[in-house]
Amino acid sequence: MTTTPVTAQTDSTEGVAKFSVRGLDFYYGDFHALTGITIDVAENAVTAFIGPSGCGKSTFLRCLNRMNDLIPGTRIEGRITLDGADIYGPGVDPVDLRRRVGMIFQQPNPFPMSIYDNVAFGPRLHGVKKKEELDGIVEQALVRANLWKEVKDIMGRGGLTLSGGQQQRLCIARVLAVQPDVLLMDEPCSAIDPTSVQKVEDLMAELKSSVTIIIVTHNMQQAARVSDETAFFLQERQGEPAELIEFARTAEIFTSPHDRRTEDYITGRFG
Amino acid sequence: MRENYRNELKAIKAEVVDIGRLVIEMSRDATVSLVEGDVDLAERVITADDDLDTRTLALEERTLETIATQFPVARDLRLLYSLAHINIHMERMGDLAVNIAKATRRTAERTGPRTLYDLIRAQGNLVHRVLEAMLEAFETSDLELAYKLEEMDEPIDHLFKQFFRELSRLQEEEEIEWASSMVLASRYLERIADHAVDIGERLVYMVTGEFEAFDESFGDEGESPAS
Ligand SMILES: Nc1ncnc2c1ncn2[C@@H]1O[C@H](COP(=O)(O)OP(=O)(O)OP(=O)(O)O)[C@@H](O)[C@H]1O
Ligand SMILES: [Mg+2]
Numbered sequence: 001m002t003t004t005p006v007t008a009q010t011d012s013t014e015g016v017a018k019f020s021v022r023g024l025d026f027y028y029g030d031f032h033a034l035t036g037i038t039i040d041v042a043e044n045a046v047t048a049f050i051g052p053s054g055c056g057k058s059t060f061l062r063c064l065n066r067m068n069d070l071i072p073g074t075r076i077e078g079r080i081t082l083d084g085a086d087i088y089g090p091g092v093d094p095v096d097l098r099r100r101v102g103m104i105f106q107q108p109n110p111f112p113m114s115i116y117d118n119v120a121f122g123p124r125l126h127g128v129k130k131k132e133e134l135d136g137i138v139e140q141a142l143v144r145a146n147l148w149k150e151v152k153d154i155m156g157r158g159g160l161t162l163s164g165g166q167q168q169r170l171c172i173a174r175v176l177a178v179q180p181d182v183l184l185m186d187e188p189c190s191a192i193d194p195t196s197v198q199k200v201e202d203l204m205a206e207l208k209s210s211v212t213i214i215i216v217t218h219n220m221q222q223a224a225r226v227s228d229e230t231a232f233f234l235q236e237r238q239g240e241p242a243e244l245i246e247f248a249r250t251a252e253i254f255t256s257p258h259d260r261r262t263e264d265y266i267t268g269r270f271g
Numbered sequence: 272m273r274e275n276y277r278n279e280l281k282a283i284k285a286e287v288v289d290i291g292r293l294v295i296e297m298s299r300d301a302t303v304s305l306v307e308g309d310v311d312l313a314e315r316v317i318t319a320d321d322d323l324d325t326r327t328l329a330l331e332e333r334t335l336e337t338i339a340t341q342f343p344v345a346r347d348l349r350l351l352y353s354l355a356h357i358n359i360h361m362e363r364m365g366d367l368a369v370n371i372a373k374a375t376r377r378t379a380e381r382t383g384p385r386t387l388y389d390l391i392r393a394q395g396n397l398v399h400r401v402l403e404a405m406l407e408a409f410e411t412s413d414l415e416l417a418y419k420l421e422e423m424d425e426p427i428d429h430l431f432k433q434f435f436r437e438l439s440r441l442q443e444e445e446e447i448e449w450a451s452s453m454v455l456a457s458r459y460l461e462r463i464a465d466h467a468v469d470i471g472e473r474l475v476y477m478v479t480g481e482f483e484a485f486d487e488s489f490g491d492e493g494e495s496p497a498s
Contacts, residue, residue, distance in 0.1 A: 224344070254345060255349065256481075257345050266345055268276070
């Protein structure tokens with residue numbers, strides 16, 4: 001496959017690339033949603049995707065764990081590698097890929113079962129049966145998700161009885177329980193209380209030594225606070241596909257962005 | 272669009288420009304007071320500095336509040352950050368003008384050699400050219416003009432050195448006391464221009480996002496009695 005020319009600087013300034021994306025185009029049927037996306041996402045770092053509504057952030061995120069495969073009529077061109085291996089290559093099991101590349105959504109979506117069972121769900125599916133082993137995995141995942149202290153005495157209660165912010169951290173624990181390499185977070189804090197936002201931001205900082213994190217956020221301050229690198233996407237004209245405009249160290253994006261369009265967006269001049 | 276925020280940024284910048292005008296007026300009056308021996312004018316400069324201090328302090332507060340509540344980024348952040356620095360430079364320039372005015376108090380009783388007056392007058396004129404250019408570069412974000420400031424500053428440093436040499440020719444005890452006040456004033460004038468050059472460097476960062484120190488081929492060699 002060929003790589004289309006790119007305008008944005010695409011090399012990660014951080015260490016090793018976890019995801020390498022080259023010349024990616026994406027279509028929903030006739031609708032061309034993304035074009036020419038080339039980017040290296042750094043391993044064990046937090047990368048923020050920002051841009052106006054409809055610029056394809058969620059679409060791109062779903063390309064990274066092949067969730068778009070589940071939407072009929074979609075088509076992808078270009079190449080995405082995870083640790084050097086093509087994730088759309090033959091012999092790749094999308095279910096296994098989605099375990100390695102977990103996803104958190106805007107609306108927390110715990111299963112209608114107990115807190116414990118929510119977190120144990122994945123490990124059980126992968127064949128962990130022993131009670132002590134499961135207990136250990138569940139506890140560790142809840143600790144990493146910054147929720148353990150709040151739920152350790154109510155593990156049998158329904159996940160849906162928790163507050164929204166706690167539910168979101170429960171979903172994070174559920175993903176972490178299957179030991180993912182990458183966490184994709186699509187506006188994970190848009191629907192939760194400030195205390196939980198703080199806890200999610202804290203856990204991201206703690207997790208990033210072992211997990212690569214990509215977060216989509218509409219909150220510029222959040223992007224500035226939590227991420228190491230920031231990618232700005234923009235659909236310049238209605239009906240045309242969105243592009244990656246600029247990708248750089250977060251501190252640089254928020255002090256001296258190179259592209260006028262990035263500057264206009266983050267300073268609130270449009271969007 | 273964040274209308275109120277945009278307007279506040281504009282207003283803060285306009286206030287710094289206004290403060291700049293006040294500073295130019297103060298340093299011009301201070302120089303005139305010195306060469307004319309006009310003590311009343313010197314007192315007016317000293318009084319004006321209270322106003323300047325109040326305004327620079329208020330501006331600092333206003334800038335901080337905007338940073339705290341509006342989370343400026345990118346060029347807005349660079350603007351506010353640079354304005355805060357420029358504000359401090361303005362405040363110091365005002366202090367230097369006051370120092371010159373105080374030298375007027377000490378020297379007005381006597382008249383020294385014509386050559387020294389001519390040198391101070393010439394230096395003052397050059398300093399005001401630098402200040403006017405600085406303010407214009409700042410108001411219009413004119414980088415080309417900002418880059419010229421360093422060059423315009425060079426002869427001022429030369430005049431200070433020449434002043435110093437002239438001074439060493441003086442013999443009489445009493446005249447030396449008078450002359451050392453004058454040479455300090457010359458030094459203050461030179462420092463005022465240095466601040467203007469520093470503001471030029473800030474402007475470059477404000478506009479481009481690149482930190483850049485202007486060429487220091489004629490920079491400070493000696494001690495700095497006031498900064
Ligand atoms: N399932 C779908 N079928 C067809 N078009 C879609 C589908 N999902 C998204 N799109 C379109 O693709 C474009 C990108 O949408 P996407 O949801 O990726 O944007 P986004 O940047 O995540 O926006 P937001 O910030 O509002 O979440 C939009 O024009 C959207 O209408
Ligand atoms: Mg989205």
